[in-house]
Amino acid sequence: MPTTIETVxxxxxxxxxxxxxxxxxxxxxxRVVLELDGEIVLKARPVIGYLHTGIExxxxxxxxxxxxxxxxxxxxxxxxxxxxxxxxxxxxxxxIEIPKRAQYIRVLLTEMTRIASHLVWLGTHAxxxxxxxxxxxxxxxxxEIMKIFEHVSGQRMMTSYFRIGGIxxxxxxxxxxxxxxxxxxxxxxxxEYEGLLTNNRIWLGRTKGVGIISAEDAIAMGAxxxxxxxxxxxxxxxxxxxxxxxxxxxxxxQTQTAGDCFARYQVRVAEIRESIKxxxxxxxxxxxxxxxxxxxxxIIAPSREEMKSSIEGLIYHFKIYTEGFAPPPGEVYQAIESxxxxxxxxxxxxxSAHPYRVKVRAPSFINLQTLxxxxxxxxxADVVACIGxxxxxxxEVDR
Amino acid sequence: xxxxxxxxTLVVHQLKAWDAQAVTEVIEFRGETTVVxxxxxxxxAAAYLASEPSLHFSFLSDxxxxxxxxxxxxxxxxxxxxxxxxxxxxxxxxxxGGSDPSVHSVTEIWPTxxxxxxxxxxxxxxxxxxxxxxxxxxxxxxxEGHPQRKDYPVEGFR
Numbered sequence: 368m369p370t371t372i373e374t375v376x377x378x379x380x381x382x383x384x385x386x387x388x389x390x391x392x393x394x395x396x397x398r399v400v401l402e403l404d405g406e407i408v409l410k411a412r413p414v415i416g417y418l419h420t421g422i423e424x425x426x427x428x429x430x431x432x433x434x435x436x437x438x439x440x441x442x443x444x445x446x447x448x449x450x451x452x453x454x455x456x457x458x459x460x461x462x463i464e465i466p467k468r469a470q471y472i473r474v475l476l477t478e479m480t481r482i483a484s485h486l487v488w489l490g491t492h493a494x495x496x497x498x499x500x501x502x503x504x505x506x507x508x509x510x511e512i513m514k515i516f517e518h519v520s521g522q523r524m525m526t527s528y529f530r531i532g533g534i535x536x537x538x539x540x541x542x543x544x545x546x547x548x549x550x551x552x553x554x555x556x557x558x559e560y561e562g563l564l565t566n567n568r569i570w571l572g573r574t575k576g577v578g579i580i581s582a583e584d585a586i587a588m589g590a591x592x593x594x595x596x597x598x599x600x601x602x603x604x605x606x607x608x609x610x611x612x613x614x615x616x617x618x619x620x621q622t623q624t625a626g627d628c629f630a631r632y633q634v635r636v637a638e639i640r641e642s643i644k645x646x647x648x649x650x651x652x653x654x655x656x657x658x659x660x661x662x663x664x665x666i667i668a669p670s671r672e673e674m675k676s677s678i679e680g681l682i683y684h685f686k687i688y689t690e691g692f693a694p695p696p697g698e699v700y701q702a703i704e705s706x707x708x709x710x711x712x713x714x715x716x717x718x719s720a721h722p723y724r725v726k727v728r729a730p731s732f733i734n735l736q737t738l739x740x741x742x743x744x745x746x747x748a749d750v751v752a753c754i755g756x757x758x759x760x761x762x763e764v765d766r
Numbered sequence: 767x768x769x770x771x772x773x774x775t776l777v778v779h780q781l782k783a784w785d786a787q788a789v790t791e792v793i794e795f796r797g798e799t800t801v802v803x804x805x806x807x808x809x810x811a812a813a814y815l816a817s818e819p820s821l822h823f824s825f826l827s828d829x830x831x832x833x834x835x836x837x838x839x840x841x842x843x844x845x846x847x848x849x850x851x852x853x854x855x856x857x858x859x860x861x862x863g864g865s866d867p868s869v870h871s872v873t874e875i876w877p878t879x880x881x882x883x884x885x886x887x888x889x890x891x892x893x894x895x896x897x898x899x900x901x902x903x904x905x906x907x908x909x910e911g912h913p914q915r916k917d918y919p920v921e922g923f924r
Contacts, residue, residue, distance in 0.1 A: 416904040421920075423889075424913060428920045459796050586824055586850065589878025600850065607853045697795040700846050700857065702827065713830045713844065728828040728846070736881045765904060 381409060384747075388417050392495040392751045395761030399738070399750065406746050411739045415732075418765035426725040430691030431457050432531055434722060439525040441727060442763040444487050447480040447516075448705040450529035453725075455610055456701035456712040457531045460694040461666060468657040469533040470612045475649035476519065476528065477611075477703075478642040479546070482553070483512040484706035485635045485642075489560060492632070492755035496573045501563055508556050511549045518545055532667040533660030543650055550646055557639055564632070574628035578741035578753040581626055588740065589733045592708025593638065594757065597631035599624040604704040615652070616645050628756040635758075666692045691720035700728075707731050707758050727766055731759040775799075777821060777856060784814060793859075800844075800857040808860050809870050815847060815856070816875050823847035823856060826876035829883060831890040835916040840864035843892060845872070868893035871900075889914035 387398035396417035402410040422441055426434040438453045439446040451473055458465065490505035513523045519538050520528035528535050564570045580590065585598040595602055603620045605613040621637035623630035660667050664679070668687045673680035686692075696718040702711040711728030734757045741753040778801060782789050788811045791802035803811050815823045827846040834840055845858040860869055871894035872879045883894040884903040891912035894900055902909065911918055 416902075416906070419904040421913060424920055462796065587877045589826055589876070589882075602850055608855075698800070698832075698844070698857075699796055699798060700828070700855070709827060711828055711846070713828065713846070715832050724830075724832045726828065726830040728830075732881065732885075733878060736878065 380404065386750065388414075393754060394491060394759060397735075397754065397759065397761055397764070399754070401747065401750065403747060406748075408742050408745055408747055408750060411742050411750065413735055413738050415735070415761075415764050418761045420766070422766045423725050423727060426722055428721065430720050431694070431722060432687075432691060434725065435527050435530065436525070439527055440762060441729065441766055442705065442707070442710070442731070442760045443524060444760050445480045445484045445706050446524055446526055447476050447528065448484075448703065448710060450527060451477050451611065452701060452703045452705070452710050452712050453714075454529045454531050455703065456699055456714045457694065457722075458661075459699045459701055460697055460714060460716050461531070461663070462695075463532060463661045463663050463666065465533050465661045466658040467612065468654050469659045469661075471649050471653040472534055472538065472659070473529055473611050474613065474616065475546070475646055475653065476516070478645045478649070479512055479515060481642045481706045482639050482646075483509050485639050486512075488635060488706075488755075488758045489632075492752075492758075493564065493570075495751050495755045496570065498564065498567070498570065501560055504556065504560060504563075508549075508553065511552075515542075515546055515549060518542060530660075532663060533658075537659060543653070546646065547650065550643055550650075553643055554640070557636065561636060571629065573748075573752055574632060574756075575625075577628045577745065577749050578756060579625070579627045580737055580741060584740060585626070585737070588737045590708070590737050591730050591733065592704065592706070592758075593631050593634045594708060594734050594737065596620065596622045597634045597756075598626035604702055604709060608702065610701070610703055616648050618645050628752050631756040631758075693718055693720045702728065705730060707760065707763070708734060727763075729763040729766060731757075731761075731763040732766075735759050735764055777854070780818075780821065781811065781815070784818075785810070798855070798857060800859050802859045802861065805860050805862065805869055808858070809872070809875075812845070812858065812872050812875050815858075821849065822851060823849045823854075825850050826872070826878050826882070827855070829872075829879060829886055831886045831892055831914075833890060833914070833916045835864070838863060841867050841890065841892060843869060843886065862892065867891060868895055870895050871897040873897055888912070891915065 382403045384401045384403055387393040388396040398414040400412045401408055422437050426437050438449040441449050486505040486509040490502040493501035516526055517523045519542050520526040580598055582598045582600050585595050599622055601620045601622045618641045621634045623633050669680040669683055674684040694716045696716055698715040700713045702709050708730030710730055713726040714722055715724040717723040742750045778792050788807040789801055793800040815821050825848040827848050830844045832842045839861040841862040843860045847856045883897050886892045887900050888902040888905050
């Protein structure tokens with residue numbers, strides 16, 4: 368978190384402006400130090416760390432299952448994506464396979480998370496650029512999705528619904544009807560947003576040709592997710608390294624070639640529509656009944672009935688909730704396509720009940736690194752548009 | 767599945783055929799390949815993996831350090847590479863002693879390494895030589911110590 372900026376050599380006529388950390392369009396506590404020549408940005412330097420809470424360090428002091436609650440708080444706009452990635456990483460170390468029903472439920476809910484996250488992005492990005500009504504509409508729909516999460520898991524945001532080996536609870540009755548109601552209403556709402564923005568001259572003026580990054584630069588800077596696909600690289604981890612049965616779903620990778628803010632807007636809106644397709648398929652696939660947890664004695668807690676009726680069940684229940692479980696020593700890296708890009712969890716086990724090291728490959732953190740490249744040489748008003756389309760969540764940037 | 771395994775060993779074979787000195791150990795775990803590279807060979811091996819057309823690991827996903835305190839060599843720096851056109855991942859591992867935890871920066875090969883290396887410097891105290899600007903990124907400038915190290919208590923020093 369350095370506090371100074373080196374100014375461009377020999378520039379006596381420039382001004383250094385401090386944007387943030389308390390600034391409404393920095394989406395949290397991002398600070399950007401700008402060196403300006405009039406209204407032109409000569410140099411931009413993101414300063415981060417204001418929200419650093421040592422999540423990775425904290426996870427080392429918890430058992431594998433306890434650490435799930437920390438993952439919700441990394442990217443608080445897509446908590447289920449974080450739950451999923453961490454659980455997949457630990458399941459990979461353990462070498463356990465989880466039942467198909469749980470996999471489909473995971474896919475269904477993570478895609479709902481993607482829709483909710485993209486809706487928040489669209490609303491906040493639009494309000495940053497002066498289109499206030501879109502913000503009100505997207506948050507209206509997002510709230511409906513939050514109600515689904517509350518209905519299914521009991522929590523709106525910090526769900527911790529995915530657990531190692533499956534999911535926490537049997538979904539409540541009628542949950543699919545609830546989701547169907549919301550999903551059926553969404554396409555019309557997306558048409559509404561696009562009607563307000565896609566051909567809007569002010570919107571086009573603020574986003575077209577702004578914040579351009581080429582495919583080569585995006586790859587070199589490690590950008591992922593819509594940042595990469597907006598520059599024409601058709602890379603999606605759901606297709607490249609399918610996890611949680613994504614290979615059984617039919618959807619397309621959305622790309623645009625312009626690499627500007629408008630291209631990233633188009634990619635994200637198209638992704639909402641693709642996610643709706645996936646959710647519909649998942650609703651068809653998910654069986655009405657069946658196991659939601661893997662069978663792995665000593666790792667996955669036994670059912671309530673088993674705990675009450677068998678001595679092994681009682682012993683395992685007690686051991687798992689007091690000591691946790693110990694995976695074999697080893698290291699894995701598991702990546703998923705979060706709404707923001709490649710979310711990776713590196714988990715190292717030393718054979719004890721606590722993760723020896725957990726490292727989060729946070730897509731926001733890496734995507735934010737491209738910010739100077741996006742906005743240098745452009746107007747100060749474009750900085751707001753560029754921060755918006757990188758779609759950062761500061762909780763994930765700083766961890 | 768089998769063809770993928772064969773492909774993975776192919777990378778290792780290719781790397782060994784290029785320079786056997788550059789590979790000290792190969793670890794296979796849960797379908798992931800880790801190649802341990804001596805510190806002095808890291809830059810050459812990384813440049814080869816990134817530029818060789820048949821490998822083309824053009825994307826650096828992540829750099830992670832694991833602190834094995836009190837064991838020696840204490841630090842393990844892991845580079846997670848990704849080949850976008852071949853959908854393949856590879857982990858490079860460099861082991862560093864506790865007295866001199868320094869390794870050459872890979873920012874010349876993958877510019878994205880800039881912030882990754884700053885984070886590893888900040889939280890683990892690894893020095894990346896040749897880095898354009900090795901400063902703290904998450905902790906305040908005047909912070910003492912490297913919080914992610916194993917000899918740094920979770921609740922901090924009081």
